[in-house]
Amino acid sequence: MTPPDHPLPSPQTRRRIIHPLLVRATHWINAFAIVCMVMSGWAIYNASPLFGFDFPRWATLGGWLGGAIAWHLAAMWLLVVNGLIYLCYGVLGGHFRRHFLPLHPRDLLRDIKHALTFKLAHQAGIYNAVQRLMYIGVLLLGVLVVASGLSIWKPVQLDGLVDLFGGYDIARRVHFVAMAGIVAFVVVHLALVLIVPSTLLPMLTGRAPRHTHKNAAEQEQQA
Structure with a gap:
């Protein structure tokens, strides 16, 4: 049996960009800001609970009410600024339309x-x-x-x-x-x-x- 004129193609692995740098940067900044906001928010909640439970101290951030508020506000501005950048990119750059719709x-x-x-x-x-x-x-x-x-x-x-x-x-x-x-x-x-x-x-x-x-x-x- 003679071999075929063209051998079977072998698979090759190429790499493609699926997450642009701006998406990755805003993702990780958001992740950090959300963790800080949630943990400090739980500390603020513990100072005046809405419901019949408290969050464990190890899951809170700030140490005391004033410190928790300071962390919460700092993380809030980080989240807002970073979120606005992501929203502008998502709407104007077509990221939301391509991936979410x-x-x-x-x-x-x-x-x-x-x-x-x-x-x-x-x-x-x-x-x-x-x-x-x-x-x-x-x-x-x-x-x-x-x-x-x-x-x-x-x-x-x-x-x-x-x-x-x-x-x-x-x-x-x-x-x-x-x-x-x-x-x-x-x-x-x-x-x-x-x-x-x-x-x-x-x-x-x-x-x-x-x-x-x-x-x-x-x-x-x-x-």
Whole structure:
């Protein structure tokens, strides 16, 4: 048997950029700011609990009420500035349109079913419907947590914003619920990273492998 004129193409691994530098930078800055805000926020909560429980001291930041408020405000401005940069890039640069839209109910129900049966496929750089919903949701929660936080920080100066939430006490509860939603997102996000650890490296390097095959015509051109 004579060998074929062209051998079978061998797979080659190329690397493609799936997370631009700005997305990676804002992601990690947001992660740091959110951790600081949540832990310091829990310390502030413990000084005047809304519900019948306290957060453990080891999970708080600031040491005392004044220190916790200082950490909370510093992290808030970091989160706001960094978040605005990300939002401007996402809207003006088309990042949100390319990765988070469209979001169809049929696709969402299908991917939820696959996720519950551990059959949800993952491809680097492509967001499934569940991920799109989660990212859109956490962006909206971020806006809500900042707005409610400003209203309880400056209730006199921002009385119109306080009235929009239905009063100071309700604004505090909205702030707590929005914070809880963000924490839930982080927990699910970390769980998915543990299940699919290959998603972590691209968020550090920005690149993911792409397997391709060279056809015979390409091999002839390079010969």
